[in-house]
Amino acid sequence: MAQAQLPVSGELPQVSGHHPTAWKWYDYFTFNVDHKVIGIQYLVFSFVFYLLGGLMAVVMRTELYTPDADVIDPNLYNALLTNHGTIMIFGWIVPAAIGGFGNFLVPLMIGARDMAFPRLNALAFWMLPPAGLLLLGSFIFGGAQAGWTSYPPLSLITANTAQSMWCLSIILAGTSSILGSVNFVVTMVKMRVPSMPWDKMPLFCWAMMATSILALLSTPVLAIGLILLLFDINFGTSFFKPDAGGNVIIYQHLFWFYSHPAVYLMILPIFGIMSEVIPVHARKPIFGYKAIVGSSMVICMVGLFVWVHHMFTSGTPPWMRMFFTVSTLIVAVPTGVKIFSWTATLWGGKIRYTSAMLFAIGLLIMFVVGGLSGVTLGTAPVDIHMHDTYYVVAHFHYVLFGGSVFGLYAGIYHWFPKMTGRMLNEPLGKVHFLLTLIGANLTFLPMHVLGTQGMPRRVAMYDPQFTQINQICTIGAFVLAFSVIPFLVNVIWSWGWGEKASGNPWRALTLEWTTASPPIIENWHRLPVLTHGPYDYGMNGHDTSPAIATHS
Amino acid sequence: MKQLPASIWTLTVGVVVTLIALWAGNHSGFFPEQASLQAPLVDNFFNLMFMIAVALFLLVAGTIIFFTIRFRQRPGDEEDGVPLEGDFALEAYWTLIPAVIVIVLGIYSVEVFTQMGGFAPGGGGGNHLFMSHHQHHEMKTQLVSDDPAENAPEFKAEYGLGGAGKPDVTVTVTGMQYAWIFNYPEGITAGELHIPVNKSVQLNIKAADVIHSFWVPQFRLKQDAIPGHDTELRFTATKVGDYPVVCAELCGGYHGAMRTRVYVHTQEEYDQWLKENQFAQNPDLSGAVAVNSED
Numbered sequence: 001m002a003q004a005q006l007p008v009s010g011e012l013p014q015v016s017g018h019h020p021t022a023w024k025w026y027d028y029f030t031f032n033v034d035h036k037v038i039g040i041q042y043l044v045f046s047f048v049f050y051l052l053g054g055l056m057a058v059v060m061r062t063e064l065y066t067p068d069a070d071v072i073d074p075n076l077y078n079a080l081l082t083n084h085g086t087i088m089i090f091g092w093i094v095p096a097a098i099g100g101f102g103n104f105l106v107p108l109m110i111g112a113r114d115m116a117f118p119r120l121n122a123l124a125f126w127m128l129p130p131a132g133l134l135l136l137g138s139f140i141f142g143g144a145q146a147g148w149t150s151y152p153p154l155s156l157i158t159a160n161t162a163q164s165m166w167c168l169s170i171i172l173a174g175t176s177s178i179l180g181s182v183n184f185v186v187t188m189v190k191m192r193v194p195s196m197p198w199d200k201m202p203l204f205c206w207a208m209m210a211t212s213i214l215a216l217l218s219t220p221v222l223a224i225g226l227i228l229l230l231f232d233i234n235f236g237t238s239f240f241k242p243d244a245g246g247n248v249i250i251y252q253h254l255f256w257f258y259s260h261p262a263v264y265l266m267i268l269p270i271f272g273i274m275s276e277v278i279p280v281h282a283r284k285p286i287f288g289y290k291a292i293v294g295s296s297m298v299i300c301m302v303g304l305f306v307w308v309h310h311m312f313t314s315g316t317p318p319w320m321r322m323f324f325t326v327s328t329l330i331v332a333v334p335t336g337v338k339i340f341s342w343t344a345t346l347w348g349g350k351i352r353y354t355s356a357m358l359f360a361i362g363l364l365i366m367f368v369v370g371g372l373s374g375v376t377l378g379t380a381p382v383d384i385h386m387h388d389t390y391y392v393v394a395h396f397h398y399v400l401f402g403g404s405v406f407g408l409y410a411g412i413y414h415w416f417p418k419m420t421g422r423m424l425n426e427p428l429g430k431v432h433f434l435l436t437l438i439g440a441n442l443t444f445l446p447m448h449v450l451g452t453q454g455m456p457r458r459v460a461m462y463d464p465q466f467t468q469i470n471q472i473c474t475i476g477a478f479v480l481a482f483s484v485i486p487f488l489v490n491v492i493w494s495w496g497w498g499e500k501a502s503g504n505p506w507r508a509l510t511l512e513w514t515t516a517s518p519p520i521i522e523n524w525h526r527l528p529v530l531t532h533g534p535y536d537y538g539m540n541g542h543d544t545s546p547a548i549a550t551h552s
Numbered sequence: 553m554k555q556l557p558a559s560i561w562t563l564t565v566g567v568v569v570t571l572i573a574l575w576a577g578n579h580s581g582f583f584p585e586q587a588s589l590q591a592p593l594v595d596n597f598f599n600l601m602f603m604i605a606v607a608l609f610l611l612v613a614g615t616i617i618f619f620t621i622r623f624r625q626r627p628g629d630e631e632d633g634v635p636l637e638g639d640f641a642l643e644a645y646w647t648l649i650p651a652v653i654v655i656v657l658g659i660y661s662v663e664v665f666t667q668m669g670g671f672a673p674g675g676g677g678g679n680h681l682f683m684s685h686h687q688h689h690e691m692k693t694q695l696v697s698d699d700p701a702e703n704a705p706e707f708k709a710e711y712g713l714g715g716a717g718k719p720d721v722t723v724t725v726t727g728m729q730y731a732w733i734f735n736y737p738e739g740i741t742a743g744e745l746h747i748p749v750n751k752s753v754q755l756n757i758k759a760a761d762v763i764h765s766f767w768v769p770q771f772r773l774k775q776d777a778i779p780g781h782d783t784e785l786r787f788t789a790t791k792v793g794d795y796p797v798v799c800a801e802l803c804g805g806y807h808g809a810m811r812t813r814v815y816v817h818t819q820e821e822y823d824q825w826l827k828e829n830q831f832a833q834n835p836d837l838s839g840a841v842a843v844n845s846e847d
Binding site for chain 2: 313329364376461
């Protein structure tokens with residue numbers, strides 16, 4: 001590689017003598033401390049849970065094809081909606097984006113051989129399978145049915161065993177997230193190659209930094225809320241029992257103090273993925289590196305002070321409604337900066353229509369819809385009408401599906417060659433993209449209208465006047481479910497028999513592309529030296545034309 | 553790019569986007585009919601934001617799609633793109649303009665919120681039927697034995713939308729799995745809400761078991777009923793008719809079925825309804841029967 005393979009003499013001479021050079025398939029099922037193994041463990045684990053959560057959504061949409069509760073029992077419906085939300089957040093987006101891509105990429109991008117605390121890292125991952133099993137096992141006891149928000153008193157009086165399992169599961173996942181975050185911060189502060197100053201660190205790493213700080217500040221608060229809830233259910237305390245002097249509003253504050261930032265935990269790493277994918281496939285330097293770093297940090301800080309906008313119609317005094325309206329609107333500014341920066345990155349580029357790039361562009365447009373509807377929801381006067389309606393469901397699916405899931409797909413198409421040493425099939429990827437785009441809009445766009453007209457969320461039965469629009473949404477959900485098939489076929493086939501990938505198939509400039517695909521254990525024989533920035537496309541004489549791009 | 557055509561293009565795009573946005577802002581057409589004084593306030597505010605949102609969406613999405621097509625890789629071109637890393641003026645614009653927009657929207661939403669009565673919860677001080685008791689059983693017994701004379705402790709709503717002065721009608725609303733109960737100071741208990749048109753109505757909202765949320769989409773008003781916390785809604789219905797009352801907060805398996813109606817009457821009809829029900833339910837304070845029959 002032209003850029004980063006200048007040998008450093010005296011660097012770990014006998015490192016490859018002691019280790020195998022590649023992992024066997026069964027190593028991926030063990031307590032392995034290699035960050036790359038752990039990253040792939042996270043990704044595969046979370047994708048399985050994505051399929052489970054998606055299946056739940058399909059059952060719910062089938063139920064909603066008709067106004068009456070005629071497919072499943074309404075209590076089971078509530079269990080599905082609770083676990084759909086929980087799984088998609090704690091079992092899919094958070095572990096895939098932070099655990100999966102974070103673990104695989106951060107050490108490679110900063111030129112480190114592993115994370116700072118490899119055993120802690122493995123421990124953090126292995127907390128998730130029990131957390132997932134607790135959620136699935138809770139269905140034996142009816143499943144938690146109080147929504148992923150689990151507001152008391154409903155959560156105190158409904159399906160106690162399942163609700164307790166739900167609490168334990170989230171506490172486990174939260175602990176895992178805290179451990180992971182500590183690891184990321186220390187790794188990035190201490191383990192960058194000496195030649196990488198802060199302002200040459202790839203934007204994905206900056207996004208992970210903001211994400212980790214946010215997770216460290218907010219996750220403990222959720223854990224506190226859920227431990228109190230667990231005690232109320234099982235040990236006779238009454239923190240949230242109004243008839244025994246408890247206060248149900250306090251729970252909402254504890255819950256949303258974490259769970260609004262959780263939205264940023266789910267989107268900041270995705271923003272990081274965007275900042276990597278777009279420059280590579282547009283052959284352009286990222287536009288406004290410092291603005292993107294700054295906006296991540298601003299989102300991280302302001303994001304801690306917007307949580308009450310989820311409580312505008314509950315116990316919220318007027319001044320609080322207004323304070324949090326304004327703080328919520330402010331988040332739109334740094335988010336806009338990112339969108340505009342990526343758009344400007346496209347200008348003057350030589351854009352490749354790869355599957356990764358298509359998902360990234362799809363994300364840009366979908367996320368703009370979600371962001372704009374978020375602004376309308378963020379204002380108290382409109383939220384008093386829209387709160388807890390399908391408008392909210394539409395909004396957060398545009399952000400979390402159109403944003404996070406599109407971003408995860410973009411990341412998978414982009415880094416699959418690095419992770420597995422095989423290319424994904426591009427035509428199948430494009431079919432997958434088209435189906436996903438159509439399915440997502442068909443499912444979620446009409447929901448704006450449903451909510452505005454008066455359909456509340458989280459209902460198994462609804463007023464017959466909403467039947468037609470619900471049927472469109474249900475058909476959209478079937479398209480979405482179907483869209484996973486080409487992707488699954490593609491991944492499974494390509495992983496085994498796909499075209500071999502070179503070390504740097506996209507001719508990208510960040511450090512993870514300077515090693516083999518898949519990277520050797522401990523990443524490099526000799527650590528790379530940074531000779532240019534991560535996005536210097538067409539700059540500083542770093543011509544990345546194919547002649548020098550082959551590296552194996 | 554040549555100067556003149558570029559500016560003509562920009563102008564055309566600007567005009568078209570503005571026209572579409574203006575049209576969309578006035579024809580969003582998603583809302584159900586407006587039946588309270590607050591409804592037009594919410595709708596106008598939403599439509600303003602919708603107009604801005606449509607304009608921004610067209611500009612941003614249009615730009616993204618245009619760039620994607622215009623700057624696609626041409627066959628055989630393996631060069632990199634223009635090495636442009638930033639532009640301070642441009643970045644300042646797209647930070648400051650959205651900042652100004654959200655600040656204006658923030659100020660405007662405070663204004664709308666004030667007009668809706670958002671800064672006056674607890675100020676309305678209506679006549680309250682219930683003490684702020686939270687025990688389930690006591691709630692139930694009180695539901696059937698409301699005696700206007702015994703309302704010793706004040707109803708103290710910390711949260712909700714209030715209003716100054718004495719309301720014309722005060723109704724106590726209780727949410728329970730899975731029904732709404734409406735209690736009138738005249739000693740009437742009903743399963744639907746009956747109110748006169750163009751009169752200020754005060755709802756004192758309570759919950760008997762779990763959190764519910766009182767929502768009338770046609771009024772654009774929603775307030776949670778919270779066990780242990782009194783809440784209130786003050787509004788004036790402006791259209792005779794009947795509208796759905798929907799529970800908007802997940803409250804259990806049959807949450808979706810927790811629906812009833814609000815009947816907005818003319819004053820004469822309302823008086824008549826009051827008289828009939830007072831007579832039927834209350835000659836000797838035996839309201840318990842009526843409660844059971846009306847759920």
